[in-house]
Amino acid sequence: MSLIVQKFGGSSVANAERVFNVAKIVTDTYKKGNRVVVVVSAQGDTTDDLIEKANEINPNASKREKDMLLAAGEQISIALLAMAIEKLGYPVVSLLGWQAGFQTTSAYTSARIKRVRTDRIEKELDKKNIVIVAGFQGLNRYEDITTLGRGGSDTSAVAIAASMHADLCQIFTDVEGVYTADPRKVPTAKKLKTVSYDEMLELATLGAQVLNNRSVEMAKKYNIELEVLSSFTNTPGTIVKEAIKMEKMFISGVAKDTAVARISVVGVPDEPGLAFKMFSRLSAKNINVDIILQSIGRDGTKDISFTVAENNAKEAAKIMEEYIKAVGGKQVLLDEKVAKISVVGAGMESHAGVASKMFEALYDAHINIRMISTSEIKISVLIDEEDADAAVSAIHRKFFDMDN
Numbered sequence: 469m470s471l472i473v474q475k476f477g478g479s480s481v482a483n484a485e486r487v488f489n490v491a492k493i494v495t496d497t498y499k500k501g502n503r504v505v506v507v508v509s510a511q512g513d514t515t516d517d518l519i520e521k522a523n524e525i526n527p528n529a530s531k532r533e534k535d536m537l538l539a540a541g542e543q544i545s546i547a548l549l550a551m552a553i554e555k556l557g558y559p560v561v562s563l564l565g566w567q568a569g570f571q572t573t574s575a576y577t578s579a580r581i582k583r584v585r586t587d588r589i590e591k592e593l594d595k596k597n598i599v600i601v602a603g604f605q606g607l608n609r610y611e612d613i614t615t616l617g618r619g620g621s622d623t624s625a626v627a628i629a630a631s632m633h634a635d636l637c638q639i640f641t642d643v644e645g646v647y648t649a650d651p652r653k654v655p656t657a658k659k660l661k662t663v664s665y666d667e668m669l670e671l672a673t674l675g676a677q678v679l680n681n682r683s684v685e686m687a688k689k690y691n692i693e694l695e696v697l698s699s700f701t702n703t704p705g706t707i708v709k710e711a712i713k714m715e716k717m718f719i720s721g722v723a724k725d726t727a728v729a730r731i732s733v734v735g736v737p738d739e740p741g742l743a744f745k746m747f748s749r750l751s752a753k754n755i756n757v758d759i760i761l762q763s764i765g766r767d768g769t770k771d772i773s774f775t776v777a778e779n780n781a782k783e784a785a786k787i788m789e790e791y792i793k794a795v796g797g798k799q800v801l802l803d804e805k806v807a808k809i810s811v812v813g814a815g816m817e818s819h820a821g822v823a824s825k826m827f828e829a830l831y832d833a834h835i836n837i838r839m840i841s842t843s844e845i846k847i848s849v850l851i852d853e854e855d856a857d858a859a860v861s862a863i864h865r866k867f868f869d870m871d872n
Contacts, residue, residue: 470635471593472497475507475603475625479642480699481545482512490699491552493640494598498558503593505632507603507625508549510541531576535605535615538577539565542602542621550600560598563588565613568599570606570624572614579606579614581623584631601628619680626683630690637692639679640699645706646671646678649722649864653857658868660720662707667720670812670846684708719813719822719867724860726807726853728758729781730838732773733788735798738765745795746772749787755780759808759841759850769797773839775850778804806838807856810848811863823847829866835859 474494481487490508498504510518518537522529546562553560569585592599603621608614616623622639629637646668647657663671665688672681678696687694687708697705736742747757755776763771776784785802792800816822826847830837835858839850851859 469501469503471503471505471632473505473507473625473629473632473634473637474640475621475638476509476549476640476699477621477642478509478512478514478545480640481508481549484548486699487548487552490549490640491556493699494549495553495556495558498598504598505589505593505628505634506549506598506600507621507628508542508545508600509603509621510538511545511548514541514544532612535576535613538615539602539605539613542604546600546602553598553600558598559596560600561592562600562602563592564602565605565624566607568601568628570627572606572608572616574608574610574612574614576612576614578617579608581606581616581627584627586628586631589628589632616682619683622680622683623686626686626690626692626694629692630686634692636695637687638695638697638705639683640697641678642698642700643678644698644701644703645696646708647721648719648868649860650724653724654722654861654864656868657864660706662709663720664814665708665710666845667812667814668708670810671721671723679708719811719816721812722860722863722867723810723812724807724856725810726856727778728775728806728808728850729778729784729802729804730773730775730806730850731781731785731788732771732801732803733792733797734771734801735769735796736772736792737796738768738770742770742795743772746788746791747774749791750776750784753783753787755784755787759839759848761839775806775808775839805853806850807853807859808848808850809856809859809863810846811867812846814845816845816847825866826863829862830859832866833858833862835862 476490480490494506522537550560550562568589571582572579589599603624605615645659646663647659649657651657669684672679672684694708695705758775760774781804785800788800811826835851835855837849841848
């Protein structure tokens with residue numbers, strides 16, 4: 469008897485027809501003799517609708533009260549799915565995050581999971597129940613409801629799989645797996661049979677919206693094999709697991725992230741410790757910096773440019789304005805009309821020429837590169853946002869079309 473954790477996103481349970489479709493998937497798994505734990509997100513655009521309702525009442529509401537509101541979306545989903553499974557004649561119980569034993573940090577709206585006490589889930593499974601758990605939420609030490617941030621239901625599912633040593637964790641979405649690019653934008657994108665944790669983590673972090681990056685980190689840490697598949701088609705998905713050291717396709721995918729911004733700090737003193745002082749101010753505000761470019765010093769000054777998440781851009785620019793007032797500098801420039809395009813592949817270490825091939829694709833498409841960042845399995849470039857889709861298509865053609 470296997471323990472299988474299945475997670476369904478909001479699009480999979482968006483209406484009554486889809487709820488019953490999920491109920492059939494779950495009960496088919498149960499009928500095969502498996503113990504089944506299901507994690508569900510809020511229906512469709514429910515979370516966005518709740519945020520809009522909150523803003524109508526109080527745009528500056530406390531994060532605690534936002535969590536109280538947002539957690540309601542998953543409560544609706546688990547109850548409706550449980551009702552559908554009941555109607556199909558199977559034993560089932562729905563549990564909120566705290567009932568399922570999720571204990572989190574106290575960072576409202578972006579809490580982290582500290583542990584999962586699975587006693588209640590185990591008891592319900594022993595009763596032969598299908599257990600449905602509200603994803604995205606837990607309880608902190610003050611016994612307040614917390615939410616885990618966008619994509620938190622993926623993390624909830626992997627946390628249960630890790631805590632209970634599940635045999636498989638399936639992530640059901642509206643696409644059939646992990647593709648070499650967004651199939652909605654690039655019709656020739658190819659579905660991957662397997663992808664390594666590291667590759668998936670890079671793709672998730674760089675804008676691929678199939679899996680939440682925190683869930684991939686957790687899966688890698690606890691060696692939980694994930695399958696990403698569609699809840700709408702009965703086809704095998706993509707397996708995310710530890711990399712196999714064999715000859716393989718050296719590029720796994722092309723990712724696009726338009727939720728970035730570039731900040732340029734111009735004319736700051738060219739002196740030791742400047743970068744440390746600059747970026748420590750951002751770190752103190754929990755602002756992560758990605759691509760960094762520093763110019764050669766001239767006339768005792770230099771320029772430093774870097775990228776941050778778009779939602780942190782204005783705060784980061786303000787911090788840099790305060791910084792140059794203290795140490796000297798000409799100006800701070802903020803550009804939010806940029807995009808980060810990346811190629812990812814564990815095989816890049818042993819294949820020369822990946823960067824030149826990527827840059828050639830952009831050259832052929834007449835797209836200018838503003839900044840470049842590399843690692844062992846990733847090359848990222850910063851370009852104008854208006855060129856993002858064309859860049860992804862050009863790079864994908866260069867690496868994946870058979871005639872290249």
